[in-house]
Amino acid sequence: MNSTNSTSGVEKDRYEVVVVGGATAGLSAALILGRSRRSVLVVDAGEPRNAPAAHMQGYPSRDGMPPAEFLAEVRREVTGYGVELVSDRVTAAEPDGEGEFDVTLASGGRVHARRLVIATGLVDELPEVPGVAERWGRDVLHCPFCHGWEVRDRAIGVLYREATGIHQALLFSQLSGDVTLFLDGTDADGLPDDDWQLLAAAGVSVAVGAVDRLVVTDDRLTGVRLAGGREFAREVFVVPTRTVPRDGLLSALGATTKETPAGPFVDVDPTGQTSVPGVWAVGNAAGPAEQVVNAASAGYRAGAFINAQLVMSDAARGAALRRAGAFSPEGERAVAAARTKSGTAVAS
Numbered sequence: 001m002n003s004t005n006s007t008s009g010v011e012k013d014r015y016e017v018v019v020v021g022g023a024t025a026g027l028s029a030a031l032i033l034g035r036s037r038r039s040v041l042v043v044d045a046g047e048p049r050n051a052p053a054a055h056m057q058g059y060p061s062r063d064g065m066p067p068a069e070f071l072a073e074v075r076r077e078v079t080g081y082g083v084e085l086v087s088d089r090v091t092a093a094e095p096d097g098e099g100e101f102d103v104t105l106a107s108g109g110r111v112h113a114r115r116l117v118i119a120t121g122l123v124d125e126l127p128e129v130p131g132v133a134e135r136w137g138r139d140v141l142h143c144p145f146c147h148g149w150e151v152r153d154r155a156i157g158v159l160y161r162e163a164t165g166i167h168q169a170l171l172f173s174q175l176s177g178d179v180t181l182f183l184d185g186t187d188a189d190g191l192p193d194d195d196w197q198l199l200a201a202a203g204v205s206v207a208v209g210a211v212d213r214l215v216v217t218d219d220r221l222t223g224v225r226l227a228g229g230r231e232f233a234r235e236v237f238v239v240p241t242r243t244v245p246r247d248g249l250l251s252a253l254g255a256t257t258k259e260t261p262a263g264p265f266v267d268v269d270p271t272g273q274t275s276v277p278g279v280w281a282v283g284n285a286a287g288p289a290e291q292v293v294n295a296a297s298a299g300y301r302a303g304a305f306i307n308a309q310l311v312m313s314d315a316a317r318g319a320a321l322r323r324a325g326a327f328s329p330e331g332e333r334a335v336a337a338a339r340t341k342s343g344t345a346v347a348s
Contacts (some may be wrong), residue, residue, distance in 0.1 A: 003278040018113035025283025026119030028299025034081030036307040052137025122284040124241035131214030139221040157234040173202040185210040243288040262288040274300035
């Protein structure tokens, strides 16, 4: 462990960076920071968004790898650079008044961080259709880029919602010639003419009526049943999810949010920095569309920027101390000239 001190009788472990969340984005940030010789603690509650999925796709060199295996490999990598991992949950993160943070763990421990990376992800809230939750991540899907290749040429159903239904049906029509859009009680007459034309052009069928439930036979999806009893043979069902960020820590810290088509998410700059100085948000905590490869990239950018910021902060602090002491520009120039002449270059 890092050096500790005592504040009001409570022992704190001190780290330069505490990363909250140990999935792809958080581990990617930790990897870069560890390679930069920073003291880093990753606090992982063990709730990655893609846990229900058997495989992850679209990550070069790791396409098709089970998510659990991928995370285990990344954890092995980051610990090789001295990063510490703990299975725990952060219950509070509070500014200490000096631009740094006191972090409380569910286990009762407390740690101190100069910088925070929030990589707590999001929760997919599923539509309340009987059978959807039980089949989620298997033959009930939501993303054509995550799972589309694996269900190509199969009988696919798409659950309509105003914000996503037409779009999803069209995307999956690229992967299969047998796609049916289920309006699920939406008035067919209320669907815009342009949407009907797009669906027809893409060869997408439309089923009118409320969806009653999914039909499962021998542990596989075999159909979608409407409230009137009519059943459509389907092998795959695509549903929209309501994406809810796990942003309790960010809200408590006062981070600004912004509206997105999927609802409010924390507002971040291109490096992942939030409106709260010293706090970054990466991965699905900062947006609903961050796939594994995007999350890794976001974590990398945040880690690199945090390290650079700490370097400049420490250098500025050292310069201030020198100015307060015996430092003078003339003296430093003389020392540099002497070192250059003698061929040495060591820190004073």
